[in-house]
Amino acid sequence: EVQLVESGGILVQPGGSLRLSCVVSGFNFRSFWMHWVRQAPGKGLEWVSRMNSDGSDTNYADSVKGRFAISRDNSKNTLYLQMNSLRADDTAVYYCAREDGDYTQDYWGQGTPVTVSS
Amino acid sequence: QSALTQPASVSGSPGQSITISCTGSSSDVGGWHLVSWYQHHPGSAPKLLIYGDNKRPSGVSNRFSGSKSGNTASLTISGLQAEDEADYHCCSYAGYDTWVFGGGTKLTVL
Numbered sequence: 001e002v003q004l005v006e007s008g009g010i011l012v013q014p015g016g017s018l019r020l021s022c023v024v025s026g027f028n029f030r031s032f033w034m035h036w037v038r039q040a041p042g043k044g045l046e047w048v049s050r051m052n053s054d055g056s057d058t059n060y061a062d063s064v065k066g067r068f069a070i071s072r073d074n075s076k077n078t079l080y081l082q083m084n085s086l087r088a089d090d091t092a093v094y095y096c097a098r099e100d101g102d103y104t105q106d107y108w109g110q111g112t113p114v115t116v117s118s
Numbered sequence: 119q120s121a122l123t124q125p126a127s128v129s130g131s132p133g134q135s136i137t138i139s140c141t142g143s144s145s146d147v148g149g150w151h152l153v154s155w156y157q158h159h160p161g162s163a164p165k166l167l168i169y170g171d172n173k174r175p176s177g178v179s180n181r182f183s184g185s186k187s188g189n190t191a192s193l194t195i196s197g198l199q200a201e202d203e204a205d206y207h208c209c210s211y212a213g214y215d216t217w218v219f220g221g222g223t224k225l226t227v228l
Contacts, residue, residue, distance in 0.1 A: 044121060044207060044219050044221035045219040047209075050215065050217075097164075103150075104154050105154070105166070106175065107163075108156075108163040108164045
């Protein structure tokens with residue numbers, strides 16, 4: 001069974017940093033591209049970032065470019081999102097998702113909540 | 119990277135059919151055959167219903183179908199059931215290795 005479990009979400013002050021983790025199981029992690037997607041309270045989903053299977057290529061939404069960094073450790077079946085210079089509008093539930101090889105996020109985790117507030 | 123446009127809410131009675139629209143542009147919805155739809159019960163993981171505009175993953179009920187015309191994609195749910203009450207999100211590949219989602223639609227089964 002494919003499983004993705006996010007963790008690391010907490011309450012953090014504006015300007016602070018946070019690292020989210022996503023541990024996966026049930027599939028060959030090192031063969032799949034992975035994404036982070038977020039949902040702010042009362043809003044729709046927003047694509048955040050994507051990394052290829054070996055970690056050599058990354059893409060970011062304009063809203064997080066230069067502040068967030070996606071990474072992965074294929075030996076630990078874990079995807080990360082390093083979030084710096086956090087702002088109130090980064091408050092959201094953050095989901096990791098697997099890409100199926102055809103530009104579609106096919107499996108998702110249940111998300112981890114991040115609140116940026118003083 | 120403007121969000122795709124979805125109605126905020128739709129409703130229908132059990133057994134009826136409903137359609138949710140998702141409007142973008144020629145840079146996203148209309149430019150690729152890469153629209154996907156997700157069902158999301160709050161607190162749970164989003165579930166893929168439709169990919170590639172109109173393809174259904176194995177295990178997804180054939181009551182869910184996708185279509186597209188120009189820059190507007192649609193999700194139709196036939197034979198509405200109580201368990202279909204959820205949020206529905208569309209997503210499109212937008213080129214240059216970026217993706218764009220819609221604002222989400224809350225489906226109420228009356």
